Amino acid sequence: MLVLGIESSCDETALALVDDNGVKASVLSSQADIHALFGGVVPEVASREHARLIGPLLDSLFAKADLGPDPWKRIDRIAVTRGPGLLGCLLVGVAFAKALSLAHDIPLIGVDHLHGHLLAAGLENxxxxxxxxxxxxxxxxxxxxxxxxxxxxxxxxxxxxxxxxxxxxxxxxxxxxxxxxxxxxxxxxxxxxxxxxxxxxxxxxxxxxxxxxxxxxxxxxxxxxxxxxxxxxxxxxxxxxxxxxxxxxxxxxxxxxxxxxxxxxxxxxxxxxxxxxxxxxxxxxxxxxxxxxxxxxxxxxxxxxxxxxPALSLCGDNAVMIAQAGWHMAQAGRHHSLALSAVPRGQAIPEDWQETL
Structure with a gap:
């Protein structure tokens, strides 16, 4: 099973592909230099950068993964960070994932960002x-x-x-x-x-x-x-x-x-x-x-x-952990509808997945 992971909860825009054998490809763009000018993350700036970067990064991911002329025929699930995080940033990733899911008829999975961090430890252990x-x-x-x-x-x-x-x-x-x-x-x-x-x-x-x-x-x-x-x-x-x-x-x-x-x-x-x-x-x-x-x-x-x-490269925000968590949810038969909501920091992530496809 091949899972596309999308991460946009704060100031890293990231996408990754994970299959049954582990990480197939990963790309990430950090906004740290931009936000350093302000001494911290500016939510509006971060969300605009996600919107600007996420499309080109997907093209870069597919080029890196070499999935053939129609990569969408190879992808089985689309996993996206739904929260917690900055709401504007989350909405960019969730909207992008929904559009891809609808356009290519691929099941959608919303991932708890915090669970993704923890499960990243299982990629090499x-x-x-x-x-x-x-x-x-x-x-x-x-x-x-x-x-x-x-x-x-x-x-x-x-x-x-x-x-x-x-x-x-x-x-x-x-x-x-x-x-x-x-x-x-x-x-x-x-x-x-x-x-x-x-x-x-x-x-x-x-x-x-x-x-x-x-x-x-x-x-x-x-x-x-x-x-x-x-x-x-x-x-x-x-x-x-x-x-x-x-x-x-x-x-x-x-x-x-x-x-x-x-x-x-x-x-x-x-x-x-x-x-x-x-x-x-x-x-x-x-x-x-x-x-x-x-x-x-x-x-x-x-x-x-x-x-x-997790490896040092996977301690910070990344899409590998989101794809990995999505892979586990898919193995458990879970997915979400296009009504999937983004959940900002401070609110509980609902257990609103569906069990069958």
Whole structure:
């Protein structure tokens, strides 16, 4: 079965083809340079860029995949991110997918973006069920009990700021350009973490939810008290200026990231008390962070279970994970009608699929 995946939830426009053997082809265009001018994603700009790019990217995907003179005869399903995400951005992808589905009479599948992130770990690894899924991104921090590729239960979620947002905001306040999370990780690699410098927020309770607003406030307070540590300005690319950063800022970056990672691990360890997972999945953009990876490696070794993390290229938003999730839904006999709705961040993804074709 060959599945076309379409992703347009935020500032990456991506398409991919996945079949029974894995990834057949993938293309992606990032808008990071555009939004860096504004210090963050501008939804209207992002949706217009998706509309401009998505058609040419499909042509590029087909050229790369070499499906023959009529590629539509080879495609069995069209999977698209329906949410969560920025509504205008989601609508571009969903409308494009609906048009292709209608024009070529190919069944349509709406994919939960967060499930796609988690299932990306299964592209190069064998997921053993049940699994504990830890989804960490700029907009979401969720814990899942994963019973199968199509059955997942949310155990905990962020009640305010997500882990990735907390990292990006600290980086921005420190003078790092957008997107700052990866640069913060690079700074932290040159620092020594102080485990007492920043708090482990919202952990003195017995639930599985997250709140990183307190950590963000603590980071802002520290930076306001140490203005001399701010990242040096300049016209050269930020990565070229990393060696100019003060040791104190590098130490603070390492300490801040350790606080984020240990907070995530505290809640993940607590989730393991409610059931015994056979593997641990860590996914999403923040799963690319070296400190987060190290701390979860320690947890997995402690529990003697495999740790599965998608390849670095699949941690951020991409269409491979959407096509992969769509493939699993198709195997379960699920599809959607053309009434499929886009679901913005903050709203639940409805279980409105149809079971038979």
């Amino acid at each position: 064998n997921i053993e069920w049940p699994a504990l899924g830890v989804l960490i991104s700029g907009g979401h921090t969720h814990l899942y009990r994963m019973e199968s590729p199509v059955k997942m239960e949310v155990l905990g979620r962020t009640i305010d700021d997500a882990a990735g947002e907390a990292c990006d905001k600290f980086a921005k306040m420190a003078g790092l350009p957008y997107p700052g999370g990866a640069l913060l990780d690079a700074l932290g690699k040159h620092g020594k973490a102080d485990p007492h410098l920043f708090p482990r927020p919202y952990t003195h309770n017995d639930n599985l939810d997250f709140s990183f607003s307190g950590l963000k406030t603590a980071g802002a307070l520290w930076l306001s008290q140490h203005p001399e540590t701010h990242f040096p300005a300049g016209e050269s690319p930020a990565r070229e200026r990393l060696p100019l950063a003060s040791q104190e800022l590098c130490d603070a970056a390492a300490s801040y990231l350790l606080a984020v990672a240990e907070t995530l691990v505290i809640k993940a360890r607590r989730a393991m008390q409610s059931f015994r997972p056979r593997c641990l999945i860590v996914a999403g953009g923040v799963a690319a962070n070296s400190v987060v990876r190290r701390e979860f490696e320690t947890l997995a070794a402690e529990r003697r279970i495999p740790l599965l993390i």
